[in-house]
Amino acid sequence: MSWAAIAIAAWLGGWAANIWLARQAGRPARLLVPAIFGVSLLVIWEGLVRGLEVPAVILPAPSAISVAFVSSLPILWADFVQTVIRSVLPGYAMGCGAAFFTAVAIDRSPFLQRGLLPMGNLAAALPIVGIAPIMVMWFGFDWQSKAAVVVVMCFFPMLVNTIEGLRMAEPMQRDLMRTYAAGYGQTLLKLRLPAAGPFIFNGLKICTTLALIGAIVAEFFGTPTVGMGFRISTEIGRMALDTVWAEIAVAALAGSSFYGLVTLVERTVTHWHPSIRG
């Protein structure tokens, strides 16, 4: 029971520290509070698993997971390369790129826009992951089918966001560009694309998570014997839950750092926007 007591103590201690820190103003508190919360969650998890003697097939302790993580680093790395580098990144680039250029292309026709925007909104709400089995049938077991799923999943959110963003330039600003005798290309490059920046990056950020989900789910329907989705489904079959959790940690790290990377690019590109200046 002592482990459970430690867990409860960690909870109370962390919470008290956070309440105290939250009263202090300033930047360190902003970073410290979530960190303390996260660490106390981990301690509680460890304590409860040990204290209540939860079997490892249900929930392994964080310490067991980190051991599995370190001991199976080469496997995890191979899975990471297969899923993230070879499926997610090409699919993400192709899907977002195609959606971006489609949006710019149909931007000149209000007729197509009025038709595509509701369709895109609808498609963004559909369970598109469902096309995974079809794509695996079409493109085979290797990374091409996963990239195809990622392309389709990224397309609609990106399309809708870019179309919305391209509308953001105000009539007054467009008139100003006209008085400068700027052509369509110049107006697009110097006014409308920068104005669309926040929306485009919103789409790009939504797509990072979708891309990773699409690739991993597609791997449940058939893979070469490597990849994060493959590893998760086979290790569950073997009841090796610590490896599964290590794989989840990799997925979480990959997802968060991908998201973080896009956010970083966003901050440098749209540095003028109030939400970032402020």
Place this chain on the structure above:
Amino acid sequence: MRNILSIATICLAIVAVWYVGAVFLNAKWERDQAARAGVEIGWAEIVPATMSQQRPVLPAPHQVAVEIWQTTVDKRITSKRSLVYHGWITLSATLLGFAMGVALGILLAVGIVHNRAMDLSVMPWVISSQTVPILAIAPMIIVVLYNIGISGLVAKAAISAYLSFFPVVVGMVKGLRSPDNMQLDLMRTYNASAWQVFWKLRWPSSLPFLFASLKIAIAIALVGAVIGELPTGSQGGFGARMLNGSYYGQVLIIWSALFGAAICAGLMVGAVGLVQRAVLGRMGLAR
């Protein structure tokens, strides 16, 4: 009116592209069959043949429509081959998970708005919880919950709930904070308690945000339920149907399940939209 015309044009274009795609993707099989039989065939024979293959690479739209019709209207809804039967299994998990997720999301949002420590500590984790590809580990959650003795409906609903709580938290935090200082000051001059400020000011002004989030949440909840059905085998639901279709190479089953799920998603989002219009209309907030 002009909108409807545009949408109809786009729909027609999609169906046309689909038919052309079906012809080209399915033509190879027809040619192979003809070559095996030692016959020369031209496009005049290939085109109609590609429309009615048993196992096409890409089924033609009318084949999918016929399959959906046969599995919804022509079958008794208690039959295991009826799409309505599978749809209900998925829908019940979706709705249960949606309800759980929305309740959890609203509670978290209320806590975050009223407690600064909770705001600072929970909010970053709520956001980063969504960069974790949770859908990908849904099968594991199902298996683990099964080991503890929770199976079927509740396990799938747990995944739906995890996915749908996020938009609700983010939307509600924004919504509960949307009353400006002037309005909050007015409540102070009335000597209103925190409870009264919540029910008379914050809650009503958060409703437009809540409904916007609910639309996203219910669509994601359906995706969660479908993915949650993948590892449970053939117990039913759209996800199980897709998995069966992919095992046995029955392309039409996959497509009809996909469209069934899409239609359900559309209907549910539409239903939330109707409630939104009714509620916000009564409150005088409709735009």
